[in-house]
Every structure is written in C-alpha cells, then in structure tokens.
Amino acid sequence: MTIFEADWICPVSSPPICNGWLSVNNGRILGLGPLPLGEGSREAAGEGSHRISFRGCAIIPGFVNAHAHLELTILRGFLEDLPFATWIPRLSRTKYQQLTRDEIRLSARLGAVEMLGAGVTCVGEVMDLGTSWEAMREFGLRGIAYQEIFGPADAQMEEALAGLQNKIETYRHDDDSETRCIGVSPHAPYTVSAKLYQAVNDYAQRQGLRLTTHVGESTEEGLLLRHGSGPFAERLRERGIAVAPQRCSPIVAHCPKSNAKLAHGIARIAEMKEIGLRIALGTDSVASNNVVDMFEEMRSAIFQQRGLTKRLDALDAETVFRMATLGGAECLGLADYLGSLEPAKRADFAVVDLNDPAVQPVYDPIAAMVYSASRHNVRATYLGGCEVKIDSADMLRECVSISRRLR
Numbered sequence: 144m145t146i147f148e149a150d151w152i153c154p155v156s157s158p159p160i161c162n163g164w165l166s167v168n169n170g171r172i173l174g175l176g177p178l179p180l181g182e183g184s185r186e187a188a189g190e191g192s193h194r195i196s197f198r199g200c201a202i203i204p205g206f207v208n209a210h211a212h213l214e215l216t217i218l219r220g221f222l223e224d225l226p227f228a229t230w231i232p233r234l235s236r237t238k239y240q241q242l243t244r245d246e247i248r249l250s251a252r253l254g255a256v257e258m259l260g261a262g263v264t265c266v267g268e269v270m271d272l273g274t275s276w277e278a279m280r281e282f283g284l285r286g287i288a289y290q291e292i293f294g295p296a297d298a299q300m301e302e303a304l305a306g307l308q309n310k311i312e313t314y315r316h317d318d319d320s321e322t323r324c325i326g327v328s329p330h331a332p333y334t335v336s337a338k339l340y341q342a343v344n345d346y347a348q349r350q351g352l353r354l355t356t357h358v359g360e361s362t363e364e365g366l367l368l369r370h371g372s373g374p375f376a377e378r379l380r381e382r383g384i385a386v387a388p389q390r391c392s393p394i395v396a397h398c399p400k401s402n403a404k405l406a407h408g409i410a411r412i413a414e415m416k417e418i419g420l421r422i423a424l425g426t427d428s429v430a431s432n433n434v435v436d437m438f439e440e441m442r443s444a445i446f447q448q449r450g451l452t453k454r455l456d457a458l459d460a461e462t463v464f465r466m467a468t469l470g471g472a473e474c475l476g477l478a479d480y481l482g483s484l485e486p487a488k489r490a491d492f493a494v495v496d497l498n499d500p501a502v503q504p505v506y507d508p509i510a511a512m513v514y515s516a517s518r519h520n521v522r523a524t525y526l527g528g529c530e531v532k533i534d535s536a537d538m539l540r541e542c543v544s545i546s547r548r549l550r
Contacts, residue, residue: 144168145193145528148178150497151201151508155469156483159508165202166192167490170527174486199498200522201508204483205264205491206437207286207471210355210396210425213254213268213275214238214247217545219429227405234430237549244272246545251278253538254429258284259531261435261518262493265482267355267396267425267475269328276314279323282533283526285491287475289328289355290314294339304342311350322480322489324353331357353476355396394421394474397466399443401427409447413457423471424463436518437467445513460513490528496520 145167152163152175166173218237222230238247251270255278258266265285268275276288290310294303311325318324329335329343335356347354397412415422424440426432441463448457472482481489495512497505499520505511512520524531 144173145195147195147197147202149197149200149202149494151505152484153201153203153464153508154484155204155465156485159201163202165484165490165492167528170490170529172484172486172488172490175484197494197522199496201495201497201512202484202492203262203495203512204468205285205481205493205524205526206262206467207265207267207423207469207475207477207482208258208263208425208435208437209267209423209471209474210398210427211254211258211266211268211435212270212428212430213251213258213266213278214270214272215250215428215430216254216257217242217246217250217542219433221430221546221549227407230405230431241549242545244274247272248274248277249538249541249545251275252281253535253542254435255279255282255284256533256535256538257429257435259524259526259533260521261437262495262521262524263435263437264491264493264524264526265322265472265475265477267423267471269355269357273310273314276317276325280317283531285322285477285481285489285526287324287326287353287355287477288314289326289353291328291330292339292343293330293334295334295336297336297338300336300339300342303339304346307343308346311352322477326353326355328355393419394423396423396425396471396474397444398425398427398432398440399447400440401432403443403447404433405431409451411451412444413448413452413454416458416462421470421474422466423474424467425471434518438512438516438518438520441467441513460507460510464509464513490525492525493521494523494525496522 147165150162152160152165154175160177162178163176164178165175218234222233251274259282267286268279268288269291270276270288271291279288290307292303292307294300307327314325327343327347329340344354395415397410402410412422424437424444426435426440429435444463445458449455469478469482472478481491484492495516497511502511502515
C-alpha cells in the first residue's frame with residue numbers, strides 16, 4: 144500500500160481536505176482523510192505503508208477531457224486564422240492526403256503524452272484511423288475512443304455503415320469495458336445524412352456503444368441545424384443532398400477555447416445547466432486550440448458565461464472543476480470508476496504544485512487552481528497509483544521533421 148500526502152486532497156465528490164492523505168493499493172483508492180495532528184500517514188492509514196509526500200501541492204482527480212482529437216496533434220498551428228467553413232475541409236485534406244498512417248500514429252502518441260503531462264487521465268477521443276486507440280492503450284489513457292463515420296449522401300449509407308462495423312469489431316476485442324472502450328461518432332450534420340445518423344444510432348444501441356457527434360459548433364452549423372440554410376446547407380444541396388432541421392442531445396462536451404478561437408461565439412452553457420443538461424469540458428483538437436490545458440478551459444468557460452450573461456452565478460469555480468473531472472466521467476458513462484477520489488475507484492490523479500508565485504497565496508484550493516494554475520503546475524500524473532513517466536524526445540524529433548515537410 145502507498146500513502147500519498149499533500150497540503151490538499153480534492154476529492155470533488157466531497158469538500159477538499161487540508162493536510163490530507165490518500166491511500167492506494169493494487170491500482171485502486173483505499174481511503175482518504177485528514178492527517179492527525181503530530182502524526183504521519185503511517186499512523187493515520189496503516190503501518191508498513193510506503194509514503195510519498197507532496198508538500199505545497201494538491202492531489203486532484205485526473206482531468207477528464209471529454210472531447211479531443213489525438214490524431215490531429217501534428218497539425219497544431221498548421222492552419223491558422225481561417226473561417227471555419229474553409230478551415231475544416233483544408234484540415235481534412237491535409238490529414239488524409241498529406242500524412243501517412245505512421246505519421247498520424249505519431250500524432251496520436253504525441254497527443255496522448257501531452258494529455259498525461261497536463262494531468263488528463265481520461266479522454267473522449269474522436270478518431271478515424273484507429274491510431275488514437277493504439278496510443279490510449281500504449282500509454283494507459285482511460286476513456287472512450289469514438290470511431291468516426293462520414294456519409295452525407297443517402298447512397299453512401301450502406302458502405303459507410305459496413306466500414307464502421309468492421310472497424311468496431313477490429314478494435315473491440317482489445318477494449319477494457321470498464322475504463323477504456325470503443326464508441327461511435329457520426330462526424331457532424333454537414334458530413335452525415337439523417338438516415339445514416341439514425342442507422343448509426345440504431346447500431347450503437349444494439350451493440351451497447353456510446354455515441355458522440357459534433358453539433359452546433361458554429362454559426363454556419365447552427366443555420367444548418369435550425370433552418371436547413373447557410374453555407375454548409377448550400378454545399379450539401381449542390382451535391383444533391385437534401386437537408387432539414389435536426390434535434391440535439393441532452394449531454395454536452397463544451398470546448399470554450401476552441402469555439403472562441405474559431406469565432407463560433409459563446410455557447411449558452413449557463414442556460415443549458417439551468418435546464419438540467421449534463422455538461423463536461425473538452426479541449427477539442429490542438430489544431431483548433433493549440434494547447435491541452437484544462438485549467439485554461441475552466442477559466443475560459445467561467446469568463447465567457449459571465450461575460451455573456453453579466454451574472455456572477457452563471458458559472459463558478461466549483462462547478463467547472465466538477466465539469467472537468469467527475470462531470471466529464473458522468474458524461475462518458477465512467478463515473479463508477481473515475482472522476483473523483485473515492486474508495487474503490489481507480490487511483491488516477493494529478494499532483495498540482497501550488498507553491499508558485501502565480502498561484503500563492505491559497506485560501507481556497509479549488510478557486511486557486513481554477514483561476515490561477517496552468518498545465519505547467521502539474522507536477523505528476525498517476526494512473527492506477529503509478530506515476531506516468533514518458534521520454535518523448537524521439538517523438539518530438541519526428542514531429543519536427545514532419546512539420547518541415549508540411550510547410
């Protein structure tokens with residue numbers, strides 16, 4: 144058994160513990176609590192335990208990044224400051240026409256390493272070529288790898304669905320049904336027909352697979368969804384594809400920084416919260432966000448909602464911290480196993496260094512992390528009670544080589 148001590152233990156499911164301990168055995172959390180005055184964690188949680196102390200730090204659940212694209216990591220900074228309706232097809236062409244499968248595999252691996260270095264231990268990953276699934280398994284990332292499917296024309300439905308089923312069967316024998324599994328993702332209303340959406344939904348329900356989709360990300364997509372109009376609708380009609388208004392899901396993965404960078408506007412998250420929608424936080428791909436930093440996402444979510452509504456109670460630090468951890472796990476259907484620090488859950492956690500001039504003084508650890516910390520304050524990331532240590536030097540050299548070719 145290993146006992147981890149820190150200035151703060153932040154379970155999320157209960158209030159933060161000042162000067163606390165967290166005990167771990169066989170990859171799971173055994174218990175947690177405050178350190179007795181004048182005593183160490185050996186007396187508090189059991190004799191004969193290995194003790195690791197993180198002074199000046201907070202131990203928090205590993206972040207749950209509810210929406211990401213590891214396969215696009217290599218395209219960070221490649222297409223900047225373009226309108227979304229121009230950016231998305233150029234991004235797609237670059238991925239499929241200029242990158243090899245091995246290069247996309249490297250991209251996914253580098254993305255997984257970035258996630259873990261930022262304290263992310265679980266991800267809602269949207270992939271197409273299976274390389275993200277390989278990277279998640281290689282580095283131990285938990286979460287759901289959603290296999291994408293495309294097909295805007297009804298005539299494409301049977302072939303697209305057959306391809307999806309073949310891919311799912313290929314990956315599914317390797318999944319860990321508790322904390323790492325396969326899902327499906329019809330890409331977006333402008334790339335998937337209504338009939339294919341329905342067929343994928345039916346398939347997912349029969350197979351017990353979770354489903355995600357890109358929806359309502361931009362003004363153009365909003366016009367397509369609400370009114371069947373706008374540039375996406377026009378492009379589909381030019382190809383002889385009929386469009387009609389659609390309805391949306393009660394579970395939302397909110398990517399505030401990506402949406403803002405692409406000039407999509409501000410999602411009405413405060414209103415969604417008030418009517419009972421479940422909301423998680425995501426980064427989207429670094430092709431549209433540039434850096435995986437859940438602290439920045441939490442801050443951005445709060446500031447955007449307060450700016451939009453002119454209400455301080457639109458979102459607060461405690462709410463977004465939950466959205467980035469336990470709320471994300473709930474949205475992915477994994478809250479029984481991760482997302483909070485509770486006995487029997489996986490010992491997946493991040494150690495956040497609060498002993499930083501940009502963070503101190505700390506009156507409230509949650510507020511301090513949400514408003515002042517960054518990915519650079521993540522001192523260590525643990526999966527199943529084991530610290531994640533990865534040498535990324537070779538990957539970075541390959542990444543530089545690929546970027547020079549793409550320039």
